[in-house]
Amino acid sequence: MSDRTTIGVGMVGYAFMGRVHSQAWRSVGAFFDLPLAPRMAVLAGRSKERTEAAAAQLGWDAVETDWRELVRRDDVQIVDICTPGDSHAEIAVAALEAGKHVLCEKPLANTVAEAEAMVRAAAAAPGKSMVAFNYRRVPAVALARRYVEEGRLGEIRHVRAQYLQDWIVDPEFPLVWRLQKDKAGAGALGDIGSHIVDAAQFITGQNVVGVSALTETFIKERPLAAESAGLGATGTSATGQVTVDDAALFIGRLSGGAVASFEATRFATGRKNAMRIEINGSRGSLAFDFEAMNELWFSAGGGGFERVLVTEPDHPYVGAWWPPGHGLGYEHTFTHEVKDFLEAIATGADPTPSFADGLRVQRVLAAVERSAAEGSRYTNVED
Numbered sequence: 001m002s003d004r005t006t007i008g009v010g011m012v013g014y015a016f017m018g019r020v021h022s023q024a025w026r027s028v029g030a031f032f033d034l035p036l037a038p039r040m041a042v043l044a045g046r047s048k049e050r051t052e053a054a055a056a057q058l059g060w061d062a063v064e065t066d067w068r069e070l071v072r073r074d075d076v077q078i079v080d081i082c083t084p085g086d087s088h089a090e091i092a093v094a095a096l097e098a099g100k101h102v103l104c105e106k107p108l109a110n111t112v113a114e115a116e117a118m119v120r121a122a123a124a125a126p127g128k129s130m131v132a133f134n135y136r137r138v139p140a141v142a143l144a145r146r147y148v149e150e151g152r153l154g155e156i157r158h159v160r161a162q163y164l165q166d167w168i169v170d171p172e173f174p175l176v177w178r179l180q181k182d183k184a185g186a187g188a189l190g191d192i193g194s195h196i197v198d199a200a201q202f203i204t205g206q207n208v209v210g211v212s213a214l215t216e217t218f219i220k221e222r223p224l225a226a227e228s229a230g231l232g233a234t235g236t237s238a239t240g241q242v243t244v245d246d247a248a249l250f251i252g253r254l255s256g257g258a259v260a261s262f263e264a265t266r267f268a269t270g271r272k273n274a275m276r277i278e279i280n281g282s283r284g285s286l287a288f289d290f291e292a293m294n295e296l297w298f299s300a301g302g303g304g305f306e307r308v309l310v311t312e313p314d315h316p317y318v319g320a321w322w323p324p325g326h327g328l329g330y331e332h333t334f335t336h337e338v339k340d341f342l343e344a345i346a347t348g349a350d351p352t353p354s355f356a357d358g359l360r361v362q363r364v365l366a367a368v369e370r371s372a373a374e375g376s377r378y379t380n381v382e383d
Contacts, residue, residue: 004034007345008041010070012091013082014054017105018043021082021132022058024334031320032339035346038078044070071095078345081105084177085185089114092355096125101345103338105132107194107365108358110185115355115362122355130341130351131358133198135275137336139328140296142316143308144279144286145203147298153281156204159260161196162276163188164268168246174225175240187244189215190365192275193264197364198353199277200262206254208364212378213250213371217242218267250368273330294327 009025011018025038043060044067045051051063064070067087071079071094079095081088081104089109095102102122108131109115122129135141147153165188168179177183178191186193201207221239247265254260268274275290287297287305297305311327313319317336321328344351363381371379 004029004037005346006039007036007077007342008073008075009038009078009080010042010044010064010073010076011040011060011080011082012044012067012070012087014043014045014051014058015082017082018054019058020331020334021080021338022060023331024338025080026059028335028338028342031335034339034342036342038338038342039075041075042070042073067091068094071098071100077101078103078341084183085110085190086183089118092118092129093121096121096127096129099126101127101341102129103132103341104129104355104358106198106358106361107185107190108355108362110190112359112362112366115359119355119359128341128345128351129355130344131353131355132334132337133195133202133353133358133361134333134337135195135199135290136202136353137317137333137340138288138290138293139316139318140288140293140308140310141199141203143296143310144277144288145205146316147284147286148203148205148279148281152284152298152300153279153286154283156206156254156256156258156279156281158278158280159200159204159254159258160276160278161200161260162263162274163192163196163265164263164271164274164276165192165266166269166271168219168266169269171219172223175222175242176225179222179242179244181243184244186365186369187217187242187246187248188264188266189245189248189368191264192266193248193262193368194361194365195275196262196264196277197361198357199275200254200260201357201360202353203277203279204254204256204258206256206258207360208252208260208381209255210378210380211250211252211364211367211371212376213248213368214376215245215248215369215372217244218246245372248368248372250371252364293330
């Protein structure tokens with residue numbers, strides 16, 4: 001990596017997303033021949049002690065306790081935003097105005113207005129920007145898009161997309177930030193529903209233009225986490241209101257005429273990370289389930305489905321990794337993500353998914369919320 005131009009990365013946030021993004025920045029240069037060598041310059045978090053511990057564990061050179069100081073640093077050219085949605089817009093706009101490149105976790109923002117402000121800032125800024133819909137970088141999902149582009153499915157008619165998890169089935173699970181609308185923007189709809197909306201649009205090349213939806217919150221109050229209650233490690237019997245959806249179901253129409261159904265829930269007992277999509281066309285069909293992420297199922301000409309093991313060197317991204325049959329994992333999708341981002345920065349290309357793509361998803365989420373509030377009424381995305 002010594003003969004490559006070094007580019008400094010500053011990351012805001014060090015929890016779940018921060019950990020996987022850190023792994024991506026650490027590993028990308030070891031497997032992909034890139035024109036830029038990322039340096040993990042600085043990590044920002046609110047607690048100095050915790051941020052320093054995270055930086056030491058994850059491989060960051062320095063820490064800041066104020067993201068504004070990170071944005072001002074001369075050794076940071078890329079700002080990677082791994083915080084809850086309520087801070088995405090403020091950090092991203094400030095970083096873009098400071099001339100930085102910005103990678104922002106999904107969903108892009110908590111509201112359409114915030115996402116629109118981010119898109120305006122991105123359009124006016126010299127730096128590149130990308131929203132982190134990592135499932136686009138699953139080799140099997142990228143191969144599915146290739147099949148559609150090659151015409152193997154013919155005219156797209158049906159899309160079925162699900163994202164099923166069960167991590168909050170227990171009513172004693174605490175009221176974490178993902179269950180609070182002011183921090184998360186939405187519940188299952190924004191957290192995981194945004195992924196299947198983006199995946200459907202990415203694979204088919206069509207946009208969701210209208211929806212009819214319903215949402216449900218099954219457990220409306222949860223125990224406060226000990227820290228939130230201010231009672232230290234002893235815990236508390238106090239509860240707080242869940243202000244987001246636990247599940248969202250909606251049907252929709254795509255811009256090319258296809259019909260679609262979407263289901264996002266964190267109450268599918270026994271399902272851990274079942275991000276699934278099936279697409280039916282006039283000539284063929286394909287199906288994918290992330291819980292078997294190295295497989296794509298394809299049906300040609302009405303025949304039965306056949307399993308494609310997506311580990312061949314000519315499959316998207318796979319040639320940089322292991323011999324055929326040696327599967328990849330969740331973390332590799334983020335490595336692919338930063339690889340594509342670095343290449344776009346180096347060549348001056350516009351990264352995808354762009355902030356405009358993120359705004360498009362945000363508008364779908366907002367239309368789902370409006371439709372559900374109005375009793376499943378069909379709602380145009382652009383209204």
